[in-house]
Amino acid sequence: xxxxxxxxxxxxxxxxxxxxxxxxxxxxxxxxxxxxxxxxxxxxxxxxxxxxxxxxxxxxxxxxxxxxxxxxxxxxxxxxxxxxxxxxxxxxxxxxxxxxxxxxxxxxxxxxxxxxxxxxxxxxxxxxxxxxxxxxxxxxxxxxxxxxxxxxxxxxxxxxxxxxxxxxxxxxxxxxxxxxxxxxxxxxxxxxxxxxxxxxxxxxxxxxxxxxxxxxxxxxxxxxxxxxxxxxxxxxxxxxxxxxxxxxxxxxxxxxxxxxxxxxxxxxxxxxxxxxxxxxxxxxxxxxxxxxxxxxxxxxxxxxxxxxxxxxxxxxxxxxxxxxxxxxxxxxxxxxxxxxxxxxxxxxxxxxxx
Amino acid sequence: xxxxxxxxxxxxxxxxxxxxxxxxxxxxxxxxxxxxxxxxxxxxxxxxxxxxxxxxxxxxxxxxxxxxxxxxxxxxxxxxxxxxxxxxxxxxxxxxxxxxxxxxxxxxxxxxxxxxxxxxxxxxxxxxxxxxxxxxxxxxxxxxxxxxxxxxxxxxxxxxxxxxxxxxxxxxxxxxxxxxxxxxxxxxxxxxxxxxxxxxxxxxxxxxxxxxxxxxxxxxxxxxxxxxxxxxxxxxxxxxxxxxxxxxxxx
Numbered sequence: 001x002x003x004x005x006x007x008x009x010x011x012x013x014x015x016x017x018x019x020x021x022x023x024x025x026x027x028x029x030x031x032x033x034x035x036x037x038x039x040x041x042x043x044x045x046x047x048x049x050x051x052x053x054x055x056x057x058x059x060x061x062x063x064x065x066x067x068x069x070x071x072x073x074x075x076x077x078x079x080x081x082x083x084x085x086x087x088x089x090x091x092x093x094x095x096x097x098x099x100x101x102x103x104x105x106x107x108x109x110x111x112x113x114x115x116x117x118x119x120x121x122x123x124x125x126x127x128x129x130x131x132x133x134x135x136x137x138x139x140x141x142x143x144x145x146x147x148x149x150x151x152x153x154x155x156x157x158x159x160x161x162x163x164x165x166x167x168x169x170x171x172x173x174x175x176x177x178x179x180x181x182x183x184x185x186x187x188x189x190x191x192x193x194x195x196x197x198x199x200x201x202x203x204x205x206x207x208x209x210x211x212x213x214x215x216x217x218x219x220x221x222x223x224x225x226x227x228x229x230x231x232x233x234x235x236x237x238x239x240x241x242x243x244x245x246x247x248x249x250x251x252x253x254x255x256x257x258x259x260x261x262x263x264x265x266x267x268x269x270x271x272x273x274x275x276x277x278x279x280x281x282x283x284x285x286x287x288x289x290x291x292x293x294x295x296x297x298x299x300x301x302x303x304x305x306x307x308x309x310x311x312x313x314x315x316x317x318x319x320x321x322x323x324x325x326x327x328x329x330x331x332x333x334x335x336x337x338x339x340x341x342x343x344x345x346x347x348x349x350x351x352x353x354x
Numbered sequence: 355x356x357x358x359x360x361x362x363x364x365x366x367x368x369x370x371x372x373x374x375x376x377x378x379x380x381x382x383x384x385x386x387x388x389x390x391x392x393x394x395x396x397x398x399x400x401x402x403x404x405x406x407x408x409x410x411x412x413x414x415x416x417x418x419x420x421x422x423x424x425x426x427x428x429x430x431x432x433x434x435x436x437x438x439x440x441x442x443x444x445x446x447x448x449x450x451x452x453x454x455x456x457x458x459x460x461x462x463x464x465x466x467x468x469x470x471x472x473x474x475x476x477x478x479x480x481x482x483x484x485x486x487x488x489x490x491x492x493x494x495x496x497x498x499x500x501x502x503x504x505x506x507x508x509x510x511x512x513x514x515x516x517x518x519x520x521x522x523x524x525x526x527x528x529x530x531x532x533x534x535x536x537x538x539x540x541x542x543x544x545x546x547x548x549x550x551x552x553x554x555x556x557x558x559x560x561x562x563x564x565x566x567x568x569x570x571x572x573x574x575x576x577x578x579x580x581x582x583x584x585x586x587x588x589x590x591x592x593x594x595x596x597x598x599x600x601x602x603x604x605x
Contacts, residue, residue: 013495027459243446250441252432296451
């Protein structure tokens, strides 16, 4: 066969930009960029609004000055010390949840696959509850309890679902079963507890960014960024696994080790968030699917999922602070409402399709 | 398409394979002739797909080994092996909303690196693979919207884009109507003759096998019962003997 005209481009059925130089060659999807960039800007705009508004109004100009340390004393403290940790946490944690959800949905090939569904959050809650109700609620203790609880639950689900390799649907079914049992245990623990401890536990269980400080936000944010970058490296292998184990292995992907690695990365992303903020529901579930519908991409794409997650959580947190001000809602309450609407829409759509 | 390496040698030595408790084949010795179109035939559950999966290192042998150019396939790094040996699995899942070119481009994975994901070679390999399988015109279409025959061609194009000298095909014609089956077999023949790919296919139909293959491996109950070229040794291998009757009776 004659060599093809080098100027001839493969038609992908959607606009792509090709970047090639000596050390780099990439194919970028234009539509994904047209979704991601405005969405990121929108998330940042919401972040600025969150920094500027509240009991003490700061002008947008002062917010920007605060970043360079030039704002007047009080505004500087309010923006940088009080509000920024929370807003930054919302952005970073939202991105982490979006990515984590994307990983689980890709692995299970199911839009309902998410860390909430496979029992991680319920397990984290169990761990946190046991710490709160036995040794009392120091911040670090609760975070450690949540981590141990979540990771143990994920491990149990993986092992119980394992039979000659872990299959997506079994992960979901086993996860739902384990979640239901742990949820019952959680209820029992709360009913046993003193009223005050039970109230604190219930607030933690809703997932909240209230009163978050740099000491809490910074380490979690570092973990999320490092794990997030590692996840992007594995993302291509993840996409190949969506075609089935045989097809992926034929292309040189080691299926089961890759899946285990993805599971660890997904759990780590959720764990970093949950340890600090409690189980924030539905962002992980909704973000990847909303991103997919906007970008019309094939399968799950992690970067758009992350940007969508950041936008959802920072917006939800703004709503949680302002809707019933001066009452501060836990952000989890808002995401549950958004997620509920989303889930009903998704199920109605799927039902109509079949 | 240029397949720079010499025709590859693939053979199985004293292979014992099975799933969990069940042994399918014991002590199999199979040699795949270089540069030829080999077809493995046999009744359902005779172990033909299992053999193919073992050759493609999708299942680990209990004992014995599969050698590619003298080296055990399990000793090769997964990605390197994927540059030398391609496989069309029995069933693969096309992700929702993927276009033809996007799917075919995934066949380039073993040649790509983190920052080298769409080189000029990648692009021309994808274009050539689509051209060879006759799906260039469908390039921008959604895979979900294609007919069964077209879709199977797209999967073949994906394996072709991998540019492996050796291609294994696991029941590529199942679920297709007869016209599409013939079309696909003609394509394989072309790929073998014009592009020099060594092909190994698992097929159900003995007539198709004897018409298109250079070399037939007939299996029954996990054992290779006959082996050879269909035309030259037609009588000895398949004519009138118990193998053919046995195979036909099973189907």
